[in-house]
Amino acid sequence: MSPSLKVLVVGDEERGAAATQVISFGQPLAGMPGVEVILDPHRQDPAAIDARLQDIAPDILVLSRYTWPQGKIWAEYARARDIALVFHLDDDLLAVPESLGAHKFAIYNDPERLAVLRANIESADLVYASTPVLAERLQDHGIETPIMAGDLYCSVAPDETHSRLLPAQGPVLGYMGTGGHSADLAMVLPAIRTLLDRIPTLHFELFGTIEMPQELSAYGPRVRHLPFVVGYDRFMPQLRSLGWWVGLAPLEDNAFNRCKADTKWVEYTAAGIATVASDLPVYAQACAGGCGLLARGTDDWIAAIETLLLDPARRQAMIGAAQDKLRRDYSHARLGEQVMRVLEAAQARHRGAVSQGMTAAG
CATH class of the missing domain: 3.40.50.2000 (Glycogen Phosphorylase B;)
Structure with missing residues (x-):
């Protein structure tokens, strides 16, 4: 037909x-x-x-x-x-x-x-x-x-959020993006470094074409870059397999970024990852109702990330609420x-x- x-x-x-x-x-x-x-x-x-x-x-x-x-x-x-x-x-x-x-x-x-x-x-x-x-x-x-x-x-499809993979054995903080997001990542580098110093078991991972900042090289094997995968059908399974505890969604506040959609929140949520995002209108609706945390300055980023890393019950509750919203509103x-x-x-x-x-x- x-x-x-x-x-x-x-x-x-x-x-x-x-x-x-x-x-x-x-x-x-x-x-x-x-x-x-x-x-x-x-x-x-x-x-x-x-x-x-x-x-x-x-x-x-x-x-x-x-x-x-x-x-x-x-x-x-x-x-x-x-x-x-x-x-x-x-x-x-x-x-x-x-x-x-x-x-x-x-x-x-x-x-x-x-x-x-x-x-x-x-x-x-x-x-x-x-x-x-x-x-x-x-x-x-x-x-x-x-x-x-x-x-x-x-x-997302209805079955993409039904099962959650077990998280990594230890706390892992992650960011995924292309090389065009280096300025966004730079915003949260002070928070990432503070948390790596404060939590000895914490690891940080980058996924995509974005390069690992030189400032993080001192942390040796605790930081890792995962290469870009070709094809969206391969990207999402790879993201799910990482087991990140918290995913970052920083955005510089400028006219270009304010036109963006809440894609990182959708992808992190579908992968069973709790989201901490920039406190901008782009992410306000997605993170509302306990479905993510918003941050402005470095102190906000540190507090939000640390809360989710150290409180597994709150982290899992947030992921659950976010996935419920994803199934309801983002089909x-x-x-x-x-x-x-x-x-x-x-x-x-x-x-x-x-x-x-x-x-x-x-």
């Missing part, structure tokens, strides 16, 4: 779908009846783009974080085939700060790349922003294409319904634009 709705999601990486596309479309739409979702990489060749659209024949095309000039080709070919086009963003790529690192700052702030990104966004029938704050930022940047914001970004089904509303709105706008064009031509 053929699907009633076929969605082609094109990401910005040549190697294949990144975590963003899997989280935002692959997982939530996989269980939607009558919907087929295909996650595709970036393609350089216009002929390959044309052939792919002809082969897939999607009802809707989604360009996700797409900053390549080929966005113009995707948009033109989609228009020629009467395919609705959505542009998806989960970060403010129109204003990437220097705190993400000199390399990313230079790449994303290249004037030509910014012009291409803006043109790609404006070529869509609808923009899908991952958070309401991001939607407001895009409007502030002068984006004229209508924008819909999501209330939910990262979700693939709920996110799938949100994504469907966006796709349906894009189709409606596309039909309206086509109808207006036909009327004007007549």
Whole structure:
């Protein structure tokens, strides 16, 4: 039986779908009846783009974080085939700060790349922003294409939180992230060092492309870096296997970070890890009701982390409450319904634009 709705999601990486596309479309739409979702990489060749659209024949095309000039080709070919086009963003790529690192700052702030990104966004029938704050930022940047914001970004399957792996034999504090989060990690380094000095059995682990800070090298085997794993389907099982007692979610307070979603809380919680996060609106709702602890200055971070490390009953109660919230409010089904509303709105706008064009031509 053929699907009633076929969605082609094109990401910005040549190697294949990144975590963003899997989280935002692959997982939530996989269980939607009558919907087929295909996650595709970036393609350089216009002929390959044309052939792919002809082969897939999607009802809707989604360009996700797409900053390549080929966005113009995707948009033109989609228009020629009467395919609705959505542009998806989960970060403010129109204003990437220097705190993400000199390399990313230079790449994303290249004037030509910014012009291409803006043109790609404006070529869509609808923009899908991952958070309401991001939607407001895009409007502030002068984006004229209508924008819909999501209330939910990262979700889980019902069975992902039912069983908890045993934690590590001794206390382990962890942080997972990419190299662009070095400034965030630096915020909590004083707290990490204080706790490593205060608790002789404590270990600290990093998971991802982020580098281990030189300041922690003095702790020898008590600090460990776990390499990045390719594919979100491998990332979550690996995170669950670590057995961290507490996971950190620090964020610098700036306009870029305030557009972010509470993804780290979702992933830590699904892995059975208690979360201590920056006291920002990004994490306020997720951590409310005893589902996480929020911290501002170094003293807050030390107190929150130490409380959870030294009080296993409170730690387990927090994880339990957080997982209950995760199952209730962060399901693939709920996110799938949100994504469907966006796709349906894009189709409606596309039909309206086509109808207006036909009327004007007549």
